[in-house]
Amino acid sequence: xxxxxxxxxxxxxxxxxxxxxxxxxxxxxxxxxxxxxxxxxxxxxxxxxxxxxxxxxxxxxxxxxxxxxxxxxxxxxxxxxxxxxxxxxxxxxxxxxxxxxxxxxxxxxxxxxxxxxxxxxxxxxxxxxxxxxxxxxxxxxxxxxxxxxxxxxxxxxxxxxxxxxxxxxxxxxxxxxxxxxxxxxxxxxxxxxxxxxxxxxxxxxxxxxxxxxxxxxxxxxxxxxxxxxxxxxxxxxxxxxxxxxxxxxxxxxxxxxxxxxxxxxxxxxxxxxxxxxxxxxxxxxxxxxxxxxxxxxxxxxxxxxxxxxxxxxxxxxxxxxxxxxxxxxxxxxxxxxxxxxxxxxxxxxxxxxxxxxxxxxxxxxxxxxxxxxxxxxxxxxxxxxxxxxxxxxxxxxxxxxxxxxxxxxxxxxxxxxxxxxxxxxxxxxxxxxxxxxxxxxxxxxxxxxxxxxxxxxxxxxxxxxxxxxxxxxxxxxxxxxxxxxxx
Numbered sequence: 001x002x003x004x005x006x007x008x009x010x011x012x013x014x015x016x017x018x019x020x021x022x023x024x025x026x027x028x029x030x031x032x033x034x035x036x037x038x039x040x041x042x043x044x045x046x047x048x049x050x051x052x053x054x055x056x057x058x059x060x061x062x063x064x065x066x067x068x069x070x071x072x073x074x075x076x077x078x079x080x081x082x083x084x085x086x087x088x089x090x091x092x093x094x095x096x097x098x099x100x101x102x103x104x105x106x107x108x109x110x111x112x113x114x115x116x117x118x119x120x121x122x123x124x125x126x127x128x129x130x131x132x133x134x135x136x137x138x139x140x141x142x143x144x145x146x147x148x149x150x151x152x153x154x155x156x157x158x159x160x161x162x163x164x165x166x167x168x169x170x171x172x173x174x175x176x177x178x179x180x181x182x183x184x185x186x187x188x189x190x191x192x193x194x195x196x197x198x199x200x201x202x203x204x205x206x207x208x209x210x211x212x213x214x215x216x217x218x219x220x221x222x223x224x225x226x227x228x229x230x231x232x233x234x235x236x237x238x239x240x241x242x243x244x245x246x247x248x249x250x251x252x253x254x255x256x257x258x259x260x261x262x263x264x265x266x267x268x269x270x271x272x273x274x275x276x277x278x279x280x281x282x283x284x285x286x287x288x289x290x291x292x293x294x295x296x297x298x299x300x301x302x303x304x305x306x307x308x309x310x311x312x313x314x315x316x317x318x319x320x321x322x323x324x325x326x327x328x329x330x331x332x333x334x335x336x337x338x339x340x341x342x343x344x345x346x347x348x349x350x351x352x353x354x355x356x357x358x359x360x361x362x363x364x365x366x367x368x369x370x371x372x373x374x375x376x377x378x379x380x381x382x383x384x385x386x387x388x389x390x391x392x393x394x395x396x397x398x399x400x401x402x403x404x405x406x407x408x409x410x411x412x413x414x415x416x417x418x419x420x421x422x423x424x425x426x427x428x429x430x431x432x433x434x435x436x437x438x439x440x441x442x443x444x445x446x447x448x449x450x451x452x453x454x455x456x457x458x459x460x461x462x463x464x465x466x467x468x469x470x471x472x473x474x475x476x477x478x479x480x481x482x483x484x485x486x487x
Contacts, residue, residue, distance in 0.1 A: 039071035041079040045095040048074040050132075054105035060133045063109055067136050067184060074101055074130070080182040081143045084175060089151075090279045097150045099126045106131035113142040117149060117160045124153045124160070139184055141172040148286065156290035164295040165253070166245045167282075169262045170269030177226040177266070227270060227324075230263035235325045238337050239396070240264045242314040243389050246296065247349040264321075271320045275306060311388030318392060338397035339457050345389050346408060346450075348382045367408075368443045371415060380416075387412050404456070407449055415442040 037050035048071035060066055069077075078101070085091075111131035118125050126146050130139070145168045152161035175183055237260055244252065245261075245268060252261045272278045281302045288298035300307055307313040333341065347364040367386065370379050387409060394405040418438045454461070 037071065039075040041075040043079060043095060045082070045097075046075055046078040046099050046101060048072075048078075048101045048103060051102050051104045056105070056133055057107065060106055060109060063133075065135055066106075066109060066133045067139070068133055069103065069130070069139065069184070070132070071103065073184070074103070076182065077184050078143050078147075080180070081140065081175060082147045084178070084180075084183075085144065085147050085171060088171070088174070088273060088279070089283055091151065091283065095150070096154050097124045097126060099128065099146055099150065101128045101130055103130055103132050106133035109133075109135070113138060115142065115146055115149070117153065119158060119160075124150070124156070126150065136184055137172070137176060140175050141168060144168055144172040144175065151283075152286040152289045155287060159290050161286070161289035162293070162295065163289065164246070164299075165248055165261075166265040166268055170265035170267075173230070173262050173266035174226060174269065177229060224270070227267065230266050231324065233259055233263040234267070234321070238333060239318070239321050241341065241345075241389070241392070241396075242310065242317045243344065245317070267320065267324055268317065272303075275303075277305070278303075309388055310385050311391055314388060314392040318396070332398050333396055335398045335400065338401050339453070341393060342397060342401065342405060342408075342453065345386065345393050348386065366446075367412070368446050371442050371446070372439055376419065383412055383416060387416075401456070404449070404453060408446075411442060411445050411449065415439075
């Protein structure tokens, strides 16, 4: 049966590849009010169309993880999801932009959901290409994304907002945990969740937040019904740092790691909503997203009364997870996990664009590249964010690795201090020499420290002679300064 589906998929490739063009001509030629394959939602914001009529594959129908959607189901579902999200964010007023949802036949269980946003003279419009057989989680995540995107782009210019992964995943998990049948036809579940009664803004969350900011210990709170699954998943698992939430790699979004990320994102969103003014803060962040390539530059001003720096958010998040899971802050990770977290902390997330209109690709840069190749204005926020991350990390890594973390912190702090205060020198060329020496010495020290970290991670691995020499030289401070020409 799966082989038959594969053969039929080959016949559909051309049609699916031409979906955007065919969809445009179909929508233009048909009036949604008279097309039996088209349904408009109650408010008129969402319109669902069937692109191609085809009987679902029996193999997909028998898959308990998939649900079948039609225009009528989608129209009602989208309207209800929007109402729930707006309630959580306390959004008032009418909707602004239309959303067209184009349904196409699914041939495999993992068909993609594509969302496109287009800017017109009268504002933004959105199109979603959705398979008619789709996983419940993927469906809710996609509708959540387009609703949040419509909110974020209301005041956007030519650039569409880029939503952080934790925002979409967190709100989608909140909706799924409610187990509301109006969201979508419920998929079979062995242990269905109890419906959420109070949303994310419970008294426990607000009370815990107030205790944190008074500097008092946070007591364990009763787990909210909507967070029951998240509590089961996160208890006893390695904690995700604020950096992990901020820039997840693809491996963190699939399998068991994906479940941990989604539950962490749900807890993060829930606790932000529970802060006094948290809903207004999230609305302000959404409105500011189109103005920034890095969402943290929209997040920190929106929550400035709580987080002046990424370090403040990191500390707050660590306390939230400890309070939620019942894990003491004095508990540390195992050595292997600590080394993995340290490896991630000393890599800087960067965005690479292959073209003007292309979405950014996320990559990583070593601290040595940041110090040696980036200019001061670009490297400053990155290095300060890394310092903040290492400051929190030292309280969570295995005790034997704390000195290693402290050395990374010391090297970065010393570099920034010497770079910003090179001393009072009369001649500009002397300042350039001192700055160059500061860069070369910092890079050499980071190289030596990376070698030490690799030896700790793999004590039996053979080391090259240059690496051992670099480590020995750094241990004795034998990094020769460049020669200074006579005056």
